[in-house]
Amino acid sequence: MAPCETGPASPGAVVVRLENIGLSHDHGRSFILRHVDLEIRAGEFVALLGPSGVGKSTLLRVIMGLVPPSEGQVTLHARPAQAHRPAAMVFQDAKLMPWRSVRRNVELGLEGLGLNRAARHARAMAALELVGLADRAERWPRQLSGGQRQRVGVARALTVEPDLLLMDEPFGALDAITRAGLQRELLDIHARRQGTVLFVTHDLDEALLLADRIIILQGHPAGVKGDFMVGPRPHEGAAVQAMAARMKRLIAGEPDPGADAAYWQASEI
């Protein structure tokens, strides 16, 4: 599966750096995000968790370079986000083009990279194999299930060999069984590629299942209110439950019991 192997980031290198990010849609009268500082390192699987409408998708779009921040600086691999995008994004709904085959939808991400047709074909097929859909390559999107369409969206993002995979609630609209299957597949792909993933969700269980690190976004304007290293897998047991209880309180905007040193000790892995 050579075309989809690990990106060039060396382990531990900072892939995303956000410095004092602010985002306003009304020229600074009100802010959705304010004073957001964050570093994400190569190989991390980070979940961004927070209540509905807090600004998670907005932060992802700022990182992707789709929305310029009103304040602060975004750097990807120490380059301004707008200048260089070693990132790919998976949206809540795969947004496939109905008049293109599954493979040609996946190839979309490769257009403009100067690859010839054979190379585009090979890379798209490698990505489709990774998500278990190589045998559906010549079908039309309408011939796929909702879960399969989302997998095509994941393949389209993987095919550009991103250093950073940004995922905006990619499995939110799926039934529980399909969702569990795709979560397993994503963990498997991450274990093989060791790429960097930033995954937006409002589901604490999904964050605990997938991520090594969980960032809590909360407030108006929103900022980082918690940053948890979940520890070794599987993410279960009393210590993880205590950490999850603390996250729930932060998401609900309640006072942080982690400020109590004894509690924090008990919740450390």
Ligand SMILES: Nc1ncnc2c1ncn2[C@@H]1O[C@H](COP(=O)(O)OP(=O)(O)OP(=O)(O)O)[C@@H](O)[C@H]1O
């Ligand atoms: N273009 C825009 N103009 C004005 N306000 C916007 C715009 N886009 C988003 N917002 C507002 O910004 C806030 C954050 O939206 P965002 O979609 O980032 O939230 P979210 O945390 O991803 O929510 P959800 O979990 O429900 O998807 C919301 O209050 C939303 O109404």
